[in-house]
Amino acid sequence: MKRITILDIAKELNITFSTVARALNDHPAISAATKQAVRETADRLGYRPNRVASSLRSGKTKIIGVLVPRLDVSFFSSVLHGIEGVMNENGYTILLFQSQESIKQEARGIETFLRSRVDGIIASISLETEGNGSYSEVRDRNIPLAFFDRVPQGLDVPAVTIDDYQGGFMATEHLIKAGYRRIVHINQYRDINIFNERLRGYLDALKQYGLPIDENLIIKGDFSLEFGRQCVRELMAARIDFDAIFTLEDFTAMGVVQELKAIGKRIPADVGIVGFANEAFTNLVSPTISTVDQCTVEMGEEVARLFLKLLKKGDYYKHKPEKIVLTPRLLVRESSSR
Amino acid sequence: MKRITILDIAKELNITFSTVARALNDHPAISAATKQAVRETADRLGYRPNRVASSLRSGKTKIIGVLVPRLDVSFFSSVLHGIEGVMNENGYTILLFQSQESIKQEARGIETFLRSRVDGIIASISLETEGNGSYSEVRDRNIPLAFFDRVPQGLDVPAVTIDDYQGGFMATEHLIKAGYRRIVHINQYRDINIFNERLRGYLDALKQYGLPIDENLIIKGDFSLEFGRQCVRELMAARIDFDAIFTLEDFTAMGVVQELKAIGKRIPADVGIVGFANEAFTNLVSPTISTVDQCTVEMGEEVARLFLKLLKKGDYYKHKPEKIVLTPRLLVRESSSR
Numbered sequence: 014m015k016r017i018t019i020l021d022i023a024k025e026l027n028i029t030f031s032t033v034a035r036a037l038n039d040h041p042a043i044s045a046a047t048k049q050a051v052r053e054t055a056d057r058l059g060y061r062p063n064r065v066a067s068s069l070r071s072g073k074t075k076i077i078g079v080l081v082p083r084l085d086v087s088f089f090s091s092v093l094h095g096i097e098g099v100m101n102e103n104g105y106t107i108l109l110f111q112s113q114e115s116i117k118q119e120a121r122g123i124e125t126f127l128r129s130r131v132d133g134i135i136a137s138i139s140l141e142t143e144g145n146g147s148y149s150e151v152r153d154r155n156i157p158l159a160f161f162d163r164v165p166q167g168l169d170v171p172a173v174t175i176d177d178y179q180g181g182f183m184a185t186e187h188l189i190k191a192g193y194r195r196i197v198h199i200n201q202y203r204d205i206n207i208f209n210e211r212l213r214g215y216l217d218a219l220k221q222y223g224l225p226i227d228e229n230l231i232i233k234g235d236f237s238l239e240f241g242r243q244c245v246r247e248l249m250a251a252r253i254d255f256d257a258i259f260t261l262e263d264f265t266a267m268g269v270v271q272e273l274k275a276i277g278k279r280i281p282a283d284v285g286i287v288g289f290a291n292e293a294f295t296n297l298v299s300p301t302i303s304t305v306d307q308c309t310v311e312m313g314e315e316v317a318r319l320f321l322k323l324l325k326k327g328d329y330y331k332h333k334p335e336k337i338v339l340t341p342r343l344l345v346r347e348s349s350s351r
Numbered sequence: 352m353k354r355i356t357i358l359d360i361a362k363e364l365n366i367t368f369s370t371v372a373r374a375l376n377d378h379p380a381i382s383a384a385t386k387q388a389v390r391e392t393a394d395r396l397g398y399r400p401n402r403v404a405s406s407l408r409s410g411k412t413k414i415i416g417v418l419v420p421r422l423d424v425s426f427f428s429s430v431l432h433g434i435e436g437v438m439n440e441n442g443y444t445i446l447l448f449q450s451q452e453s454i455k456q457e458a459r460g461i462e463t464f465l466r467s468r469v470d471g472i473i474a475s476i477s478l479e480t481e482g483n484g485s486y487s488e489v490r491d492r493n494i495p496l497a498f499f500d501r502v503p504q505g506l507d508v509p510a511v512t513i514d515d516y517q518g519g520f521m522a523t524e525h526l527i528k529a530g531y532r533r534i535v536h537i538n539q540y541r542d543i544n545i546f547n548e549r550l551r552g553y554l555d556a557l558k559q560y561g562l563p564i565d566e567n568l569i570i571k572g573d574f575s576l577e578f579g580r581q582c583v584r585e586l587m588a589a590r591i592d593f594d595a596i597f598t599l600e601d602f603t604a605m606g607v608v609q610e611l612k613a614i615g616k617r618i619p620a621d622v623g624i625v626g627f628a629n630e631a632f633t634n635l636v637s638p639t640i641s642t643v644d645q646c647t648v649e650m651g652e653e654v655a656r657l658f659l660k661l662l663k664k665g666d667y668y669k670h671k672p673e674k675i676v677l678t679p680r681l682l683v684r685e686s687s688s689r
Contacts, residue, residue: 074466076463076466076467084422084423084428084431084447085422085425085428085429085432087423090422090423091423093422094423097449097451101456106448106459106460106463107448107449108446108447108448108463108467109422109446109447109448109449110444110445110446110447111431111435111445111447113435118439121444122444125414125444125446128412128414129414129446129467129468130467267635293632294631294632294635294636297605297609297632297635297636298632298635298636298637299636299637
């Protein structure tokens with residue numbers, strides 16, 4: 014099928030190419046009558062503007078790239094839900110890219126977004142990302158950038174996070190108040206700010222309630238259901254005494270629940286459990302799993318609003334970037350209610 | 352930061368602009384020595400090609416758009432996993448768009464992909480899409496297109512699906528063989544091919560095993576956990592006798608399980624349950640839920656391979672499109688094992 018061009022419209026109306034081009038761009042020098050004739054002819058012939066070319070001129074595509082580690086966990090798909098709501102209302106379209114927790118894939122995502130001429134990028138960094146990853150390049154090109162949850166440490170950019178320290182503190186405090194005394198904490202082996210903060214909250218809660226800190230009760234590894242099971246097996250094998258487990262996230266908590274059930278421990282009577290993230294399944298399983306809710310939809314909406322404000326400012330990197338910190342909510346369910 | 356251009360390289364080497372441009376494009380008229388000098392100088396100065404401009408010339412961006420209803424269910428995120436594996440291996444990058452089951456959003460996604468100059472689109476249509484939706488336009492522009500699972504009825508394009516009839520048949524046959532006789536089937540109210548096929552499988556299994564078809568046992572609605580609960584409440588209120596429920600998908604099955612447990616029915620002793628889709632949570636809950644696995648990763652890999660073959664052919668719409676139908680697998684778990 015032959016593509017209809019501006020030239021075809023010009024020939025049809027017997028006017029110049031540049032008159033048609035200016036009429037289509039609503040140029041003030043062109044009369045209303047000519048503009049109408051051009052628009053009608055364009056419609057009749059089936060003319061479609063070359064959007065890439067026009068976005069190169071205007072610099073605006075109304076497309077925002079959202080770059081996240083993965084979309085198969087409730088946390089990210091739920092934040093995305095919040096972002097899409099606000100962005101769609103404001104006439105923006107969202108393109109998505111998964112870094113799959115890989116710094117290399119993340120760089121590819123950024124490059125792809127820049128090639129697609131997005132108006133800006135909203136992101137949460139991969140677990141592998143150190144320093145600023147490839148995000149410095151986005152800043153160097155003066156393309157607006159905002160982060161949620163996982164933020165590069167060296168880049169001073171707008172961001173929405175939750176108070177992870179508070180989340181760790183409230184989970185641990187709840188277990189202490191429910192009468193648990195030997196509380197295991199399963200954390201992550203990488204040096205990542207949000208995870209360090211949850212650990213700090215755990216430690217401070219123990220201190221505040223006068224409980225000793227026992228290094229044997231702090232386990233670091235990668236998070237997964239299988240790792241949760243493994244932790245319980247190792248605690249049992251090492252004959253370490255414990256009566257509660259607070260995990261870094263919910264899949265690990267699920268593994269802990271499965272393994273404890275398999276060896277005949279009663280939850281919450283013998284062992285209390287609190288996860289983190291409020292994954293959808295935590296409210297479907299038996300026992301339902303207590304967890305820390307990260308206000309995901311709100312986080313998505315806030316980062317979208319913050320981003321829209323940024324777009325209006327124009328000089329994206331000349332202002333002091335706005336930071337929003339949300340307070341997490343503890344959800345007490347069966348796994349820690351005794 | 353000033354952007355390094357081809358002209359800067361030309362000045363630095365004291366050669367012409369066009370020599371540099373041809374060297375960078377590996378033109379045969381340029382000597383190997385000149386090409387090497389140009390490449391080294393480009394690296395030293397930090398030259399980055401303007402990819403949008405070069406993709407406009409070559410017509411290839413190596414970006415594929417994947418358009419799916421939603422990414423917060425295991426089915427789509429898992430098919431995507433298969434697509435990404437094969438596509439990344441072959442040097443393609445994936446951009447994602449969620450139609451959110453809306454035909455309007457779907458049209459926006461297609462437009463956004465076309466504006467982003469994707470090399471092609473892999474899609475699964477929204478529940479609202481009737482006829483060909485906006486996909487005819489993709490075909491009219493001779494941009495390659497392939498579908499998985501949900502395929503527009505009027506468009507003759509390459510597609511990978513599962514045998515949904517077979518899935519419905521094997522789920523029902525399994526319940527019959529386990530001794531269940533009054534089997535409820537919860538389906539969808541819309542006229543959508545894959546769902547109609549599951550119903551046809553259910554009906555044929557009953558016929559083949561000499562069981563009567565009772566219209567009271569066939570319920571149509573929208574699928575959700577809440578709808579599953581509602582169906583059980585309505586069956587009980589109407590005093591309809593049943594001993595098994597086969598649902599169209601797993602969230603509905605989860606709702607059925609919750610409501611049956613709430614009213615004190617034993618699963619699988621009193622009522623057997625089979626879902627559809629093998630959502631991740633079905634293996635985490637108690638009882639674990641029997642379901643039909645749709646070979647999601649394989650489906651993603653197959654549609655990606657089919658798409659790569661298509662890209663090589665060039666004349667995308669002049670060949671008879673290839674169709675692949677995968678056979679689903681029944682996963683028997685606690686909810687139907689008596």
